[in-house]
Amino acid sequence: MFRSLRRALCTAAAALLLPLGVGLGLGLPATAHAAGAAAGSAGAGYWHTGGRQILGAAGRPVRIAGINWFGFETGNHVVHGLWSRDYKSMIDQMRTLGYNTIRLPYSDDIFKAGTMPDSIDFSGGKNADLQGLNSLQVMDRIVAYAGHDGLKVILDRHRPDSGGQSALWYTSAVPESTWISDLKALATRYRGQDTVIGIDLHNEPHDPACWGCGDPSTDWRLAAERAGNAVLSVNPDLLIFVEGVQTYNGVSGWWGGNLMGVGQYPVRLDVADRVVYSAHDYATSVAQQSWFTDPAFPANMPGVWDKYWGYVFKQDIAPVWVGEFGTTLQSAVDQKWLSALVSYLRPTSAYGADAFQWTFWSWNPDSGDTGGILKDDWQTVDTVKDGYLAGIKAPGFPASGGDDGGGGGGGGGTTPACSAVYAVSSDWGSGFNAQVTVTNTGTTALKSWKVTWTWSGSQKVTNMWNATYTQSGSSVTATNADHNGSIPAGGSTSFGFGGAPGGGSAPSVSCSAA
Numbered sequence: 385m386f387r388s389l390r391r392a393l394c395t396a397a398a399a400l401l402l403p404l405g406v407g408l409g410l411g412l413p414a415t416a417h418a419a420g421a422a423a424g425s426a427g428a429g430y431w432h433t434g435g436r437q438i439l440g441a442a443g444r445p446v447r448i449a450g451i452n453w454f455g456f457e458t459g460n461h462v463v464h465g466l467w468s469r470d471y472k473s474m475i476d477q478m479r480t481l482g483y484n485t486i487r488l489p490y491s492d493d494i495f496k497a498g499t500m501p502d503s504i505d506f507s508g509g510k511n512a513d514l515q516g517l518n519s520l521q522v523m524d525r526i527v528a529y530a531g532h533d534g535l536k537v538i539l540d541r542h543r544p545d546s547g548g549q550s551a552l553w554y555t556s557a558v559p560e561s562t563w564i565s566d567l568k569a570l571a572t573r574y575r576g577q578d579t580v581i582g583i584d585l586h587n588e589p590h591d592p593a594c595w596g597c598g599d600p601s602t603d604w605r606l607a608a609e610r611a612g613n614a615v616l617s618v619n620p621d622l623l624i625f626v627e628g629v630q631t632y633n634g635v636s637g638w639w640g641g642n643l644m645g646v647g648q649y650p651v652r653l654d655v656a657d658r659v660v661y662s663a664h665d666y667a668t669s670v671a672q673q674s675w676f677t678d679p680a681f682p683a684n685m686p687g688v689w690d691k692y693w694g695y696v697f698k699q700d701i702a703p704v705w706v707g708e709f710g711t712t713l714q715s716a717v718d719q720k721w722l723s724a725l726v727s728y729l730r731p732t733s734a735y736g737a738d739a740f741q742w743t744f745w746s747w748n749p750d751s752g753d754t755g756g757i758l759k760d761d762w763q764t765v766d767t768v769k770d771g772y773l774a775g776i777k778a779p780g781f782p783a784s785g786g787d788d789g790g791g792g793g794g795g796g797g798t799t800p801a802c803s804a805v806y807a808v809s810s811d812w813g814s815g816f817n818a819q820v821t822v823t824n825t826g827t828t829a830l831k832s833w834k835v836t837w838t839w840s841g842s843q844k845v846t847n848m849w850n851a852t853y854t855q856s857g858s859s860v861t862a863t864n865a866d867h868n869g870s871i872p873a874g875g876s877t878s879f880g881f882g883g884a885p886g887g888g889s890a891p892s893v894s895c896s897a898a
Contacts, residue, residue: 425440425442425444425781425782425872426440426442426444426445426446426737426779426781427440427444427446427484427536427779427780427781427782428440428441428442428781428782428784429441429442429578430578430581430621430622431446431581431582431623432623432657432658433623433657433658433659433660433702433703434657435700435702436696436697436698436700436701436702436703436704436738437703437737437738438623438660438703438737438741445736445737445738446737446778446781447484447732447736447737447739447741447778447779448484448485448536448538448705448741448742448743448778449482449483449484449485449732449741449742449773449776449777449778449867450483450484450485450486450487450535450536450538450742450743450744451478451483451485451486451487451743451744451746451747451757452486452487452489452540452707452708452743452744452745452746452747452748453465453474453478453486453487453488453746453747453748454488454489454542454746454747454748454751455489455748456488456489456490456491456494456519456523456542457489457490457491457540457542457543457546458491458546459502459546460501460502460503461491461493461494461499461500461501461502461519461546462501462502462503462504462519462522463488463522463526464503464748464750465747465748465758465762466503466504466505466510466511466514467503467504467505468505468761468762468763469505469510469762469763470509470510470511471511471514471525471526471529472529474747475526475529475530475533475535476533477765478533478535478747479533479534479535479780479877479878480819480821480850480877480878480879480880481757481765481770481849481850481880482774482777482780482850482865482867482868482877483535483744483777484534484535484536484777484778484779484780484781485535485536485537485538485581485743486526486530486535486536486537486538486743487537487538487540487584487707487743488523488526488537488538488539488540489540489542489543489587490523490539490540490541490542491541491542491543491544491545491546492541492543492544492545492558492562492563492566493545493546494518494519494520494523495520495566495569499518499519500518500519501514501517501518501519501522513525520573524573527574527577527579527580528577528579530579531577531578531579531783531784532783532784533783534780534781534782534783534784534875535579535780535781536579536580536581536781537579537580537581538580538581538582538583538584538625538707538743539570539574539580539582539583539584540583540584540587540625540707541563541566541567541583541584541585541586541587542587543587544557544558544562544563545557545558549587549588549639551589551590551591551592551593552589552592552593552601552602552604553585553586553589553593553604553607553611560607560610563586563611564610564611564614567583567585567611567614567615568614568615568617568618570583571583571615571616571618571619571622572618572619574619575618575619575621577784578621578784579784580622581622581623582622582623582624582625582660583615583622583623583624583625584625584627584662584707585607585608585611585612585615585624585625585626585627586604586607586608586611586627587627587640588627588638588639588640588664589604589627589628589629589630589639589640590629590630590631590639590640591629591630591631591636593629593630594629594631594632595628595629595632595642595644595645595646595649596632596645596648596649604629605626605645605649605651608624608626608651609651609652609653612624612626612651612653612658612659613653613654616653616654616655616658617654620655620658622658623658623659623660624651624653624658624659624660625660625661625662625705625707626651626659626660626661626662627640627641627661627662627663627664627707628640628641628642628643628644628645628646628661628662628663628664628692628693629642629645630642632644632645633645637673637692638663638664638665638666638673639664640662640663640664640707640708641663641664641665641692641693642663642692642693643661643663643692643693643696643704644691644692646661646696646701646702647695647696647699647701650701650702659702660702660703660704660705660741661693661696661702661703661704661705662704662705662706662707663692663693663704663705663706663707664706664707664708664709665689665706665708665709665725666708666709666710666711666754667710667711667715667717667718667721667722668711668715668717668718668721669711669712669713669714669715669718669753669754670710670711670753670754675688676717676721681717681720682720682721682723682724685721685724685725685728686724686728689725689728693706694728694740697740703741704740704741705740705741705742705743706725706729706740706741706742706743707742707743708743708744708745709722709725709742709744709745710744710745710746710751710754710755710756711754712753712754712755713755713768713769713772722772723772726772726773726775726776728740729742729776730776731775731776731866732775732776732777732778732866732867733775733866737778739776742776744757744773749762755769757769757770763810764810764817765849765880767847767849767882770849771847771849774849774850774865774867775866777865777866777867777868778867779867779868779870780868780877782872783875799826799828800824800826800828800830800831800897800898801824801825801826801897802822802823802824802825802826802830802833802871802895802896802897803822803823803825803895804820804821804822804823804835804893804894804895805820805821805823805893806818806819806820806837806890806891806893807819807820807821807890808890809880811886811887812886813885813886813887814884814885814886815846815882815883815884815885815886816882816883816884816885816886816887816888817880817881817882817883818880818881818883818890819878819879819880820835820851820862820878820879820880820881820893821876821877821878822835822864822871822876822877822878822879822895823871823874823875823876824871824872824873824874824875824876824897826873826897827873828873829870829871829872829873830869830870830871830897830898831869831870831898832863832864832869832870832897832898833863833864833869833871833895833896833897833898834861834862834863834864834895834896834897835851835861835862835893835894835895836859836860836861836862836893836894836896837859837860837891837892837893837894838858838859838860838891839858839860839888839891840858840888840889840891841858841885841887841888842858842885843858843883843884843885843888844883844884845860845881845882845883846881846882846883846884847881847882848862848879848880848881848882849879849880849881850865850867850868850877850878850879850880851863851864851865851868851879851881852865853881862879862881864877864879865879
């Protein structure tokens with residue numbers, strides 16, 4: 385009712401269920417987060433809930449600050465953009481930009497025999513290790529590489545088939561039994577792979593789906609209990625993400641965005657501390673809602689969010705994850721909406737992980753009514769859109785899924801140390817973009833870092849992401865953002881910036897750490 389179709393449908397096919405194996409030959413970069421992070425690190429191991437927070441295996445709070453990368457749910461049966469880039473470079477860029485989690489939508493079509501992924505470019509060595517793989521095997525590679533980069537993954541059952549979204553969790557062609565068996569298959573497939581922290585059971589239930597009405601054919605809360613318990617029966621370590629509905633007691637909102645029934649009718653699972661409630665929220669580029677024309681807008685929005693889903697967090701009932709929110713940012717209303725929502729979700733600098741969880745829609749530029757963090761070339765970052773999210777980004781997690789292959793810091797001391805590498809990613813004469821990679825070369829974790837350089841010409845920084853900066857003449861000092869100051873021994877992070885004019889040579893850079 386309130387949504388236009390925003391996932392571009394292409395063509396193709398996906399896959400037979402095969403066990404997730406080792407030895408994937410990922411060709412992991414030296415800049416991946418150190419996989420030998422201490423077991424007590426925030427985010428290490430499997431996660432559980434405690435009140436309104438999500439906790440790592442050691443009981444330390446974590447914050448999901450992620451991105452949606454869609455495509456497995458479409459006729460391509462694989463994440464989009466692989467027709468332009470290597471999947472590893474995309475995941476590396478997500479990490480560089482400060483996203484720590486990937487939500488991967490899929491449809492049940494990927495479980496069908498004979499279905500293969502479509503529109504993957506293998507030229508020039510791109511995606512070479514994906515050749516001949518079915519969709520589930522490609523998903524394995526993405527999960528494994530994300531884990532080595534220190535990112536977590538949430539699997540999202542987005543649609544019963546690639547033809548489109550469904551109001552209920554089942555259709556005549558894909559019954560509830562298939563939905564549950566496929567969820568169990570995924571849970572079994574990634575058992576023991578703690579990169580996959582949980583499953584979003586079904587995307588955007590909407591009318592006639594209800595919450596707490598008691599009709600087993602339409603009561604989404606009861607269906608979520610059946611599916612959640614089925615998942616936990618084969619993989620009890622996973623989080624179960626449960627979206628809202630559209631209408632509760634006659635009050636309607638966004639598809640999947642109405643959690644008003646949770647207070648009276650919570651989801652009950654056989655394994656304690658596994659439920660995370662999820663809401664979706666959008667701006668006028670997706671559809672109009674009454675609150676956008678309220679004379680009090682945007683000051684009215686915290687009250688709207690409190691009513692629909694925020695109370696679940698504020699009353700310490702359970703964690704709340706805003707699994708989708710996005711906009712083209714083309715209207716002033718949408719700009720005010722996003723600014724207000726980011727503030728409502730709680731800045732990491734003020735609240736740490738005691739905050740709302742989130743994954744932005746979307747990484748992909750081919751989302752018709754929101755656009756993405758990437759522009760249409762699948763390379764350039766929309767720095768304005770990404771910039772809105774800077775204050776709610778959060779630290780990454782320890783790498784998982786293999787040996788770190790690191791060589792240690794040498795010398796055996798504990799003095800913080802770092803190095804920096806400056807690389808121009810594009811230059812069009814009148815301007816340029818560059819990326820600086822900061823690596824912890826010591827043997828102890830960094831708390832903060834600072835990179836300095838001096839240009840030989842008249843270049844000026846025009847904008848910067850994932851760091852703050854000052855410039856005096858030709859000398860620039862860049863300091864870590866709140867979310868990426870901490871770097872484990874052997875790990876790395878990056879920041880980027882735009883500058884003008886182009887045509888200059890790369891300067892020497894120095895790095896200092898604390």
